[in-house]
Amino acid sequence: MAAKVTPRGEDYSRWYTDVVLMADLADYSPVKGCMVIKPHGYTLWENIKAGLDRRFKETGHVNAYFPLLIPLSFIQKEAQHVEGFSPEPAIVTVGGGKELEEPLVVRPTSETIVGHMYAKWIQSYRDLPVLINQWANVVRWEMRTRLFLRTTEFLWQEGHTAHATSDEAQEETMRMLDIYADFAIKDAAIPVIRGRKSEREKFAGAVASYAIEAMMGDRRALQAGTSHFLGQNFAKAFDIRFVDEHNERQYCWTTSWGVSTRMVGAVVMVHGDDHGLVLPPKLAPVQVVVVPIWRADDEQAQVLEAVAKVEKMLGDTVELHVDRREAYSPGWKFNEWELHGVPLRVEIGPRDVRQEQVMLARRDIPGRQGKTPAPMQGLVSTVQELLVTIQANLYQRALDFREAHTYDPSDYGEFAEAVSAGFAYSWWCEDAECEAQIKADTKATVRCIPMDQEAGPGTCIHCGREAQERAVFARAY
């Protein structure tokens, strides 16, 4: 009855799509490249939002909302920005039954319209900093799309801040990168490398872009969040100026930073296994599922009584679901909830009732090894501790996996092998042509130049010139 996902070892790409569709995270939509986020996937996204939004607010940010539709001329104001975004937007040319005088772009990102408003709102140094975030949908006309990873429309948050000095703006850029890393590590249980993007990979219009990069289950890299120091580029394009303490007019320094529904794809690929989705307890829509088990009719009443007792004990402390459906067997339910990634399963059968215990089955350790009996007495703290253990185990496992597949190749031949097997952590000269040649040779790109590294110099892995820093190279999503 229950369909099975394609094993990862057989076809990773099909495995991913199977899990997203079968675990009810998302579905294809009738519009090319757009997806429908189903309730299970959307609740996961709501939990991601809550974890990020809390961190934004704790650091003084507030939410606002800017219009979806942006005059085409705005996109063209910042020279590098237009180059980066001009081929991609969806364009509204008709409104209210008439051809529009100026076409409107469905926002691919909001620096331009935010910049326009900031120019109006910011007058004096007293108005600074402005620390605004927006939760919104954006549209980019992507050619090759994949559920969550690259879709024509996606959901995200985009922070836009304005500051009086370059230092403050750079501090903010780093603060948000750290917040993203903190969220990824603590809530999503995803180890990430914080680093600077190469010139080639940076955001269109940024002075410097930073990202958190993670290793997926197929050892490819995924950029899971970005934070951009925009310098005065957008301030000059949109005339965002303030009068400083000495009564002089100056351009602001701005930043922008974003995390999108792509994070859902990262969670799937970092933790998932051949049984389906595996969710970190901190983000799971359902943290604990209770499955009652009985064969004979006379067992039913006593089992359901114990189930009700467990529901009462745990209901207020964890996100609990009790699966009382009678049309499905316990075995079918086990598969179903494993597929949907629920971190912990509580099984209650007649023997458990007699022994005043339940059976706990960890999703992160499938099969017999992950199963242990637990007395009813003290079940609340047993379950809470186990959820903490599962969260920690998922992180450690992902970290071990990344470290096992991160290499320090000694020459370009080894480098080529390394990037086909995982990450290469290598000295690099930062030359764009060198980067392009590496990509042409190996399909690997500079994922980032990590913040946390020892000082150079060293020798560029490709061209042999002197290099000041190491970079992480990998094939990427």
Place this chain on the structure above:
Amino acid sequence: MAAKVTPRGEDYSRWYTDVVLMADLADYSPVKGCMVIKPHGYTLWENIKAGLDRRFKETGHVNAYFPLLIPLSFIQKEAQHVEGFSPEPAIVTVGGGKELEEPLVVRPTSETIVGHMYAKWIQSYRDLPVLINQWANVVRWEMRTRLFLRTTEFLWQEGHTAHATSDEAQEETMRMLDIYADFAIKDAAIPVIRGRKSEREKFAGAVASYAIEAMMGDRRALQAGTSHFLGQNFAKAFDIRFVDEHNERQYCWTTSWGVSTRMVGAVVMVHGDDHGLVLPPKLAPVQVVVVPIWRADDEQAQVLEAVAKVEKMLGDTVELHVDRREAYSPGWKFNEWELHGVPLRVEIGPRDVRQEQVMLARRDIPGRQGKTPAPMQGLVSTVQELLVTIQANLYQRALDFREAHTYDPSDYGEFAEAVSAGFAYSWWCEDAECEAQIKADTKATVRCIPMDQEAGPGTCIHCGREAQERAVFARAY
């Protein structure tokens, strides 16, 4: 220094716009008819969202997300729907630099795309009911726009449910209408009339539409939420069918329901006064503001010490803001926070410190009458009780206002006077031509046929024919 809002008695429409702009709820955007929701307005919207979302989830609904862009052909599938929406949409004709084969509509509402997906997801009676809500932006090409009340783009939630029987779908329609009324009354402190829309005013494609209607400060009506029983109209247009218990294929019965950022405009108009915004405590971004007062330098330390004490006492129990800015006078701050609608102000001066008290100033009762001293001892419960009192007073005041301006005219002459002074609650024959004539004569429309009313029959206020029910007539936003 502090600019003043236009008095309501002078020009209500300008008063409204002044309050929205000066209280930092929203600003105009460079795109005609679109607005920017500023942080203060957006936080108010977040609080509205939280109050509604909690109620949706308590009644078994889950959130999901459907695509922004809808094939034009979808909108044309339901005959009445296309008539209602065809002139309004914004249409994307270009994507990725190319003319699209089929133009895409920026969703004006999502019944069509949701219907398409439900047809795919729903197979059996076991899949029903489907109870999904979506928080999203929508675009309707409105000709005359006003901040929050009618904007080209607005934010809302749209619930879409599918059921096995007509009864269940009708129950759901009523359940959501009741939830909207409960939210409006308890959280927004807005008295509302629950009722059925006339045939002329119902949603394009609905069998029956229901709404909550409220009286604004200028005695005009505003529809603050709608709930539609769609019968099998959309199910037939999109082939949403299920196999029932007897193994027969049947069309589903569907509903949809929505509340939008219009609710923010309702809060402004129901509670606001000539000093600006007045927010009900349950929705206020800042519930209590503390303003320290000192003249001489030697007073400053002791006042700020008391302020810190109050901050510590209240900080965990209410949404508190302490205004420590030294560049502004206490009087300026009073005006500023009144303008922004903060329900309760705590003033602390040297005399208060000596007397171990604070001064509390209620926003709902401006001036001396709303000011009382309160001992530091027991301040937490004093403040909490006062917030409850303010919430209740705002509701009662709005209810009294509505009742004072609701009339039971005895003839059509009195009726015309009534609808220029408030609501007329009159017998009506439910004939569309009769309704059109009333509108032509008086500019008043049928706001709704209230659910809670005594049985007829009576005599139609306009044509004199027999009428089964009374309707609320008013000029409306």
